[in-house]
Every structure is written in C-alpha cells, then in structure tokens.
Amino acid sequence: MKIRRRHLEAGVPAVAMADIAFNLVLFFIILARTQDDSNLRWKPAGAPKVEAIEQSRIVVTVDEDSKVYLNGVPKGIGELTGNIEKLLKEEPTGKKIVLLKIHKDTLAATFEPIIEAVSQAGGDLVHVLTEERE
Amino acid sequence: MRIARRGNKMLRESPAILLTDLAFNLLIFFVVCASTEPETGRKQKVPSSSKEQAEKPQGEQNLEVSLTRTGAAINGENVALADFTPKMRQLLAGKTKPEQRMVVVKTTKDTPYHHWIRVTGMVEQAGGVIAVLVEESKTVVTP
Numbered sequence: 001m002k003i004r005r006r007h008l009e010a011g012v013p014a015v016a017m018a019d020i021a022f023n024l025v026l027f028f029i030i031l032a033r034t035q036d037d038s039n040l041r042w043k044p045a046g047a048p049k050v051e052a053i054e055q056s057r058i059v060v061t062v063d064e065d066s067k068v069y070l071n072g073v074p075k076g077i078g079e080l081t082g083n084i085e086k087l088l089k090e091e092p093t094g095k096k097i098v099l100l101k102i103h104k105d106t107l108a109a110t111f112e113p114i115i116e117a118v119s120q121a122g123g124d125l126v127h128v129l130t131e132e133r134e
Numbered sequence: 135m136r137i138a139r140r141g142n143k144m145l146r147e148s149p150a151i152l153l154t155d156l157a158f159n160l161l162i163f164f165v166v167c168a169s170t171e172p173e174t175g176r177k178q179k180v181p182s183s184s185k186e187q188a189e190k191p192q193g194e195q196n197l198e199v200s201l202t203r204t205g206a207a208i209n210g211e212n213v214a215l216a217d218f219t220p221k222m223r224q225l226l227a228g229k230t231k232p233e234q235r236m237v238v239v240k241t242t243k244d245t246p247y248h249h250w251i252r253v254t255g256m257v258e259q260a261g262g263v264i265a266v267l268v269e270e271s272k273t274v275v276t277p
Contacts (some may be wrong), residue, residue: 019155023162025174030166045248047255050174099175104248108201108241114264127251128175 040069042103046132053126056097058087060118064103066110077113084121098123176255178264196265197225198233199257201241206253218253222260237262 014065042063061069062082068075070083088096098118118125200207206218213221222237229235237257241250254264 016155019159023155023159026159026162044175045251047176047251049255049259050176053173053175053177055173059147099173102247104246106247107243107251108245108247109243111247112241112266119266124179125177126175128173131174 005080040072040101042101043105044101044128044130045104047127047129048132050129050131053099054095054097056099056126057083057091058123059101060084060100060114061101062103062106062110062114064105066106068104068110068114077110077117080114080117081121084118084123088121088123096123097126099126099128101128132134156251176251178254178258184269196236196238197222197262198238198240199253201239201245201250203242203244203246204249215252215256219256219260222257222262226261232263235261235263236265238267242265 029083040061040063042082054070057071059071061072063069068077068080071087075083084098091097096120100111100114100118102114115125142181198209200210206213206215208218208221208225226237227236237248237258239254
C-alpha cells in the first residue's frame with residue numbers, strides 16, 4: 001500500500017505584509033517635511049528665561065547673511081505684512097502665532113521692520129531663543 | 135491494516151511572526167515621540183507704534199529706552215546693563231495701567247539682535263510693555 005506523503009506548500013506569510021507596508025508609510029511620513037528649513041543657517045540669541053513655545057505654521061527666519069525667509073521661502077521685508085496676513089487668516093483666533101527665528105547678530109535695520117510687519121499683520125510674536133545659563 | 139488517522143490536529147497558536155513587527159512599531163513610536171524637542175523662546179506682545187500713539191492719553195510721557203550697539207539709555211541717561219532692571223523697576227513703580235507701563239524702545243541701525251533681546255527681556259522683567267519705534271521713510275518729490 002502506498003502512503004502518500006503530504007505535499008506541504010511553503011508560502012510567504014502574507015499577514016506580515018500589512019505591517020511592512022505600514023512601517024514604510026510611517027518612515028516616509030516622518031522623513032517628509034512640508035517646511036524644510038534645515039538648509040538655513042542661523043544661531044538663536046540667548047536669554048536667561050525662556051519657556052517652551054507652541055509650534056506654528058508661520059515661521060520668519062533671518063539667516064546669518066541677514067536674508068529673510070517666510071516658511072523657508074525667501075521674501076523681501078516689504079512683502080512680509082501681506083503674506084503673513086494671508087497666512088494668519090487661516091489660523092484660529094487666539095492662535096495667530098508667528099515664530100521669529102532671527103540670527104543673533106542680525107542688526108536692527110533688518111529685524112525691526114520684521115517685528116513691525118508681524119505686528120501690523122496682527123500676529124502674536126514669539127522669539128525663538130536658547131536658554132542662556134549664567 | 136488500520137492506519138490510525140492522525141487527524142487534523144493543527145497546532146493553533148497565534149502567529150508569533152507578527153510580534154516582531156508589533157515590537158518594531160512600538161519602538162518607532164517611542165523614538166519619534168522622544169526625539170521631537172520642543173523649541174524654547176519668549177512671547178512678546180508688541181503693540182503697533184501707530185496704534186499706541188492713538189491710545190496714549192494726552193500728557194502721559196512714556197519711558198524711552200535707547201539702544202546702541204553695546205549700551206542702553208533710559209530717558210537719555212546711560213545705564214549700565216547690570217543696573218538696568220532695578221532702574222526700570224524704580225521708574226515703573228506705581229504705574230498700574232498698561233498704557234502707563236509702555237516703554238518705547240529706540241534702536242540704532244547697528245544694534246544686534248542679541249542685545250535687543252537682552253534689554254527688552256530686562257524691560258519686561260521690570261514690568262514694562264515694549265513698544266518698538268520704527269522710523270518710517272517717505273519719498274517726497276519736490277517740484
């Protein structure tokens with residue numbers, strides 16, 4: 001009498017594929033940035049008392065060459081008020097925060113008009129600083 | 135000959151292969167949550183200089199801080215940075231209304247940002263409200 005051997009099928013466990021796909025999606029979400037300002041070179045000014053600040057979608061950066069950027073895009077100072085106003089319209093009342101990332105050696109001729117532009121646009125100023133330990 | 139049926143005794147156990155993915159996901163979540171460092175800074179409420187002028191009651195004279203590249207003066211009088219906060223507190227003493235505590239900050243064009251931050255921080259620490267004075271430039275065409 002012939003005893004037939006069981007023919008075992010070796011298959012790839014497809015159940016794990018969902019997790020692999022999920023991992024890949026997670027990696028790309030983390031790596032993809034909508035506002036990539038990592039190429040901008042600036043050093044924050046120091047202050048003795050700083051606090052944790054909320055993130056904001058509106059960021060004005062002044063780099064070490066005194067170039068002004070709004071959300072990573074170079075802008076002239078004259079264009080700032082109008083552009084910030086447009087962006088602030090999309091923010092809810094009470095959360096109209098504008099982050100200022102100004103290089104510590106920037107001169108008043110550059111940063112003062114920026115502060116005035118943000119103030120005129122109706123934004124709440126938040127200076128991004130590091131803690132200065134004496 | 136009787137052949138005992140082995141029967142369909144499938145070993146039922148949860149697919150252990152999925153546990154590695156689950157552990158990996160949890161690790162990723164914790165790494166991502168731990169790595170985002172919140173930024174630090176300081177909020178500053180700066181009233182627009184034009185609005186401030188309109189609201190200022192007649193006869194009130196606000197304190198004026200003039201900043202140069204390295205120094206600071208209060209109402210024209212040079213003050214050492216170490217004495218700045220006590221001097222400011224002294225001048226703001228007794229002023230309870232926000233419009234009375236307004237401090238107009240004037241800077242020269244070459245004042246660096248870190249110096250501005252330091253002095254305005256001291257003004258706020260003393261209880262003052264910063265108002266930035268920005269010079270406006272106008273082009274006038276003469277006939």
